[in-house]
Amino acid sequence: MTDTTAPAPRPGILDIAPYVGGKSAIAGVAEPMKLSSNENALGAGDKARAAYEAAIRNLAIYPDGRATKLRTAVAEHHGLEPERLIFGNGSDEVFALLNQTYLSPGDNIVTGEYGFLAYRISAMANEAEVKSAPEPNYKAEVDALLAQVDERTKIVYVSNPSNPTGSYNSGDEIRRLHAALPPSILLVVDEAYAEFVTEPDWETSFPLARDAQNVVVTRTFSKIHGLAGLRIGFGYAPVAVAEAVDRIRLPFNVSVPGIEAAVAALGDEAHVVASRELVQQWRPRLTQAIKGFGFDVLPSAGNFVLVKFADTAHATAASDFLNSKGIIVRPVGGYGLPDCLRITVGTDDQNRAVLDALSEFAGR
Ligand SMILES: Cc1ncc(COP(=O)(O)O)c(C=O)c1O
Incomplete structure (x- = not known):
């Protein structure tokens, strides 16, 4: 029997299946x-490892809360505006921050049936619902995603490419999805595996995000850069989104060695x-x-x-x-x-x- 005198987690928390890692x-x-x-x-890579080892001299100091060095390096590397970047303890934290910033109880996120689990966990933690679009061909379908969107939808998540299916959406598909969404709904395009894609009709959504008020593109240092253990990811967002998220982001969410190693990794072609x-x-x-x-x-x-x-x-x-x-x-x-x-x-x-x-x- 439940002990009604014990501290009770907020509604929905105990409905979340604990994430089981590999x-x-x-x-x-x-x-x-x-x-x-x-x-x-x-x-x-060797450069990231060397930077990590050198960072040992600075373990006693707090990181720069704006991660300025990394912000500048990422902005230059990808040709992005530095003030539009959100850094997180892995891109997982960027999803959690977006969910926490935009979801109220009773709102929902829409994602593909086999979409990455991290989106769901923090959505549910914010008492939001998760609406899943069927993926009969193991791929997120634009029309199926749009069919799930309703007046309580605040965020649509697409991993491109997707985990665990490995499928991807073409640049045209992502643009069509975006064009059909009301501008008040955020479209988050998770490009954790971007660097491994060879298909010619795949496109990064950075250009789409540049010109839209409601698109966030996320990337991670965990995959191509081999820094999963250091937990660094980022989102490229409209300024208003980046500024809103920054109000709830914990001040030192990326570490000194993480910042140093990630900067070095960007320079290790x-x-x-x-x-x-x-x-x-x-x-x-x-x-x-x-x-x-x-x-x-x-x-x-x-x-x-x-x-x-x-x-x-x-x-x-x-x-x-x-x-x-x-x-x-x-x-x-x-x-x-x-x-x-x-x-x-x-x-x-x-x-x-x-x-x-x-x-x-x-x-x-
Ligand atoms: C689709 C997808 N997005 C994001 C991530 C998380 O990356 P990070 O390590 O930056 O939190 C993963 C990790 O497996 C993933 O598969």
């Missing part, structure tokens, strides 16, 4: 291959190129080979592939089998895809190990 350990395996969280298989090439070389190879073993693989624009098995039991058996080989992949039942496993593109050796294991699993 597993990082297998009992009895000293160094498992962790391909469960779409991290950068090459790790952080060689690492960016190597990271991108690794993914762009292996993604089609993994896709083709795994299909050859008789499993379905969804087309992916990210640094991962989503493998679809015959059913949930089959996916679980495959995950267990990979674990027995020291490989951790991501079951995605939490996304409503219990018959699928998401596999991050790894190093050459890791990818070969995945293929060997799946080939053996298929032949059993």
